[in-house]
Amino acid sequence: MPMSIEKFQEQGGRLKTDDLDFDQFRDQRLHPDVLRCLAYMHDIEYQTVLYTRELLVTPAWKDPQFTAFLTLWNYEEYWHGQALGRVLAMHDLPAHDERLTAMRRFNKRYLFWSPLTFWTLGHAVRRFPAVHMTWGAINEWTANAAYNRLSQIADHPVLTELLGRIMRQEGRHAAYYASYARDLLADQRAQKVTKWFLQHQWAIVGSGDVPKIETSFAGAYLFGSGDGAELIDRIEERIDALPGLSGLQLVRTAIAEATQHVLTAEGAVGSPLPQGSSTAASPAATDPG
Numbered sequence: 588m589p590m591s592i593e594k595f596q597e598q599g600g601r602l603k604t605d606d607l608d609f610d611q612f613r614d615q616r617l618h619p620d621v622l623r624c625l626a627y628m629h630d631i632e633y634q635t636v637l638y639t640r641e642l643l644v645t646p647a648w649k650d651p652q653f654t655a656f657l658t659l660w661n662y663e664e665y666w667h668g669q670a671l672g673r674v675l676a677m678h679d680l681p682a683h684d685e686r687l688t689a690m691r692r693f694n695k696r697y698l699f700w701s702p703l704t705f706w707t708l709g710h711a712v713r714r715f716p717a718v719h720m721t722w723g724a725i726n727e728w729t730a731n732a733a734y735n736r737l738s739q740i741a742d743h744p745v746l747t748e749l750l751g752r753i754m755r756q757e758g759r760h761a762a763y764y765a766s767y768a769r770d771l772l773a774d775q776r777a778q779k780v781t782k783w784f785l786q787h788q789w790a791i792v793g794s795g796d797v798p799k800i801e802t803s804f805a806g807a808y809l810f811g812s813g814d815g816a817e818l819i820d821r822i823e824e825r826i827d828a829l830p831g832l833s834g835l836q837l838v839r840t841a842i843a844e845a846t847q848h849v850l851t852a853e854g855a856v857g858s859p860l861p862q863g864s865s866t867a868a869s870p871a872a873t874d875p876g
């Protein structure tokens with residue numbers, strides 16, 4: 588059985604930020620590459636509501652446990668976007684509606700049609716819930732790893748605390764999605780359909796929602812080498828452990844492609860980190876469950 592919504596809602600809710608000193612970002616500025624990743628993450632967090640719009644037109648709306656999850660999940664992701672937007676704003680960068688309006692304009696053709704696409708997939712592909720639950724688990728695992736890695740790279744006291752809190756919620760999201768996916772993937776037909784969609788359609792979260800180079804940059808910068816690549820190994824192990832989905836190498840392949848894309852387009856993956864920046868692996872909070 589998937590995790591019950593009662594268990595999911597025991598923790599979580601609005602991200603607590605009122606005790607964090609955002610003014611510290613005025614004196615202790617984040618590196619431009621870190622801010623570039625944060626801008627991407629801000630966009631993706633806020634994009635959750637539009638993904639919810641797509642999921643709700645699939646037959647999954649019939650399941651009150653799932654719609655309860657969507658409601659709570661969407662609310663939590665909204666506050667992640669809010670918090671990251673505040674960090675951007677402290678650096679006098681565009682955030683919140685200013686970025687979102689541009690993003691929705693950028694992607695308006697896809698967004699116009701996507702509910703119809705999801706309605707069709709949801710009604711034509713009987714095992715579609717296994718696809719979006721597995722997809723969700725992979726994206727939440729990746730989000731968790733991305734915050735973990737960014738926190739290591741930035742090594743900023745306020746950002747570390749903020750991202751640590753976000754990661755705890757991403758871990759719950761991943762656990763819920765994965766338990767639901769595991770349950771649905773007990774069916775061999777669902778395994779086949781899910782495997783097909785992942786192999787043919789899966790891309791790093793945000794692909795298509797923001798300019799491709801931004802998705803590639805975040806993927807390459809955070810996971811292209813060293814400790815980041817090790818975090819991806821852990822995600823691959825988790826995907827491999829899902830019924831019928833071993834050996835896909837999805838994320839690893841996507842990161843290699845992203846790295847190549849950035850090298851071709853920009854010549855290097857980011858500018859050097861300032862002196863004294865720590866990129867040492869932090870064993871803390873790497874396990875989203």
Ligand SMILES: [Fe+2]
Pocket residue numbers: 632663664667730753757
């Ligand atoms: Fe989030």
Ligand SMILES: [Fe+2]
Pocket residue numbers: 664727730756757760
């Ligand atoms: Fe999440």
